[in-house]
Amino acid sequence: MNFNLFAAEEQAIEQARSLGERLNAVAPECAADFEAVIEAFQRSTREQRRLVRVSDRLQAQLGAVNQELERRRQEAEIALARLREAQEAMLQAEKLASLGALVAGVAHEINTPVGIAVSCASHLSDATDRLKRANEGGGLSRGDFARYLATASDTTGLILDNCQRAxxxxxxxxxxxxxxxSAERRRVNLGAYIQETLVSLQPKLRPVGHGVSVSCPADLELDSHPGVxxxxxxxxxxxxxxxxxxxGQPGSMTILxxxxxxxxxxxTFADNGRGMTEEHRARVFEPFFTTRRGQGGSGLGLHIVHNLVVGALKGSIAVDSAVDRGTAFTLLFPRVTPPDEPRGGERTQPT
Amino acid sequence: MDSLNIPATGRTPGVAFDFAAGHLRLTGESYPDDVAAFFGPVFTALRAWLAEPGDDPITFDMELLYFNSSSAKALMNLFQMLEAAAKAGRPVTINWCHEENDESMRELGEDFSEDLRHVAFSLRNVPAGGIE
Structure with a gap:
């Protein structure tokens, strides 16, 4: 069972020894030199044993390092997966927050026509009460009636207009x-849809007097994801x-x-604002890249835009900007969104 | 004779042979691309110095943390040169330094001392990370 790696060498040394004894008998003057040769061979064998051990040690170290490497690779992959989950969660949260902002914008916008309708209705109601009392008291003049008719006509017109607007x-x-x-796909007139979207943003635009001008072929119809x-x-x-x-300074934006x-x-969505440096421009779609960290910037807004253009619309987006020369985003996407590849539909699932 | 000083790189060891003081030192890691090219000049200098007359004591500190098989063979050759000098009557000490948790490096030191009969060989325990 005791396997000897150097059996052959040991056997050779044994043979050399017995050869040495015979040599000693016939040529004693060679004995010392021959002994030195045997000694050198023995040392060489010992060195060989040592080198095998050194080599084994190196191999073992390599094995340990590889294991450690594999462990760290797995750790890094787990960390990456967690990061992706967290990123996905933030994107969902951001999406919900923007939906919340949309609802708030809607409420604000509807408030105006509804408010006008309510005050017109109230005015009409007061006028009607006065007319009724005058009639009951028998003091209704022709002039009173004519004034009432004018009021009723004005207010009902306003009520109708504003309710229609609402x-x-x-x-x-x-x-x-x-x-x-829902991010569902359907056919939609692009120009009209842009206008509808802008209305929900009016509460943000109007106070400062920002303007958005839209230039869109009137009959352009998309078969795509209008929500996106x-x-x-x-x-x-x-x-x-x-x-x-x-x-506080009014700016102007164009959608072409x-x-x-x-x-x-x-x-093409362009503004005439302050623009940005090349360094910022190059990183603008990176997730969590923001120049407003700690001031409410999540660094996700344009990253989401990029993901939606590329993922949901199957298009591309580029940005052109220079300091003091405004910024322009150019989106290119198919008019009819191609169907999702298998497994590619995660971004268009309802939340 | 002038000292021989070669700074360590990632793959080659630091050589500090202070011949005047009789103090020789190898540090760092040794797995050169070309072992002969690296150790050739080291052996030449050592051989020339040992050939000079003199019997002042020699101390060799082996402080390598890592060496490959070729470097191991070079080390054995170097030890044999020192062994020959010790056999000729010169006091030679080899200190084999290893980190305290590096058991296999200590065992290698024991192995390497096997053919040293005239050299005073000692194993030195140094704290992990303590070898510079």
Whole structure:
């Protein structure tokens, strides 16, 4: 059972010894030199044993290092998976927050026509009461009646206009909100949809007097995910309001839609704000990249835009900017969104 | 004779042979791309110095943390040169330094001392990370 790695060497040494004895008998003058040769061979064998041990030790160290490497690789992968989960969770939270902002914008916007309708109705009601009392007291003059008719005509006109406006807003918002929450695909007129989305942003735009001009072919119809488009526009507008314009200074934004060919849409969103450095421009779509850390910036707004354009619209987005020369985002995407690849549909699932 | 000083790199050891003081030292890690090219000049200098007349004591500190098989063979050759000098009557001490938790390096030291009969060989325990 006792395996000797150096059996052959030991056997050779034994043979050399017996040869040495015979040599000693016939040529004693060679004995000392021959002994030195044997000694050198023995040392060489010992060195060989040592080298094998050194080599084994190195191999063992290599094995240990490889194991450690594998362990760390696994740790890194787990950490990466956790990071991705956290990122996904933040994206969902951001999406919900933007939906919340949309609802708040809707409520604010509807408030105006409803408020006007309420005060007109109240005014009409007061006028009607006065007319009724005058009639009951028998003091109703022809002039009173004519004035009442004028009031009723004015107020009912205003009530009707404003209620229609409110109904129109609600219809538009309803669609935007449903689209935003479901990310379903359907056919939609792009120009009209851009306008509906902008209405929900009016509360953010109006106080400072920011303007958004839209230029879009009137008959351009998409078969795509309008909710995604609406979120993209909202994020781009909010990004411009946060970064492009000096506090309190009105700025102007343009949305230009063109069709380089019948199946491709090019949407350019530009502002005339302060622009950005090349260093910032290059990193603008990176998740968590923000120049407003600690001031409410999550660094996700444009990252989400990028993901939605690339993931949901199957398009591309580029940004062009220079300091003091504004910023322009150019989106290129198919007019009819191609169907999802298998396993590629995670971004378009309802939340 | 002038000292021989070669600074350590990632793959080659630091050599500090202070011939005037009789103090020789190898530090760092040794797995050179070309062992002959690295150790050739080291052996030449050591051989020339040992050939000079003199019987002042020699101390050799082996402080390598890591060496490959070729370097191990070079080390054995170097030890044999020192063994020959010790056999000729010169006092030679080899200190084999190893980190205290590096059991296999200590065992290698024992192995390497096997053919040293005239050299005073000692194993030195140094704290982990203590070898510079």
């Amino acid at each position: 109904a129109q807003l609600i219809a538009g918002f309803k669609q935007v909100a449903v689209d935003r929450a 488009l609406s979120q993209i526009l909202a994020n781009l507008v909010m990004n411009a309001l946060t970064h492009a314009f000096t506090e 839609v063109e069709t380089p060919d019948a199946d491709t849409v090019r949407l």
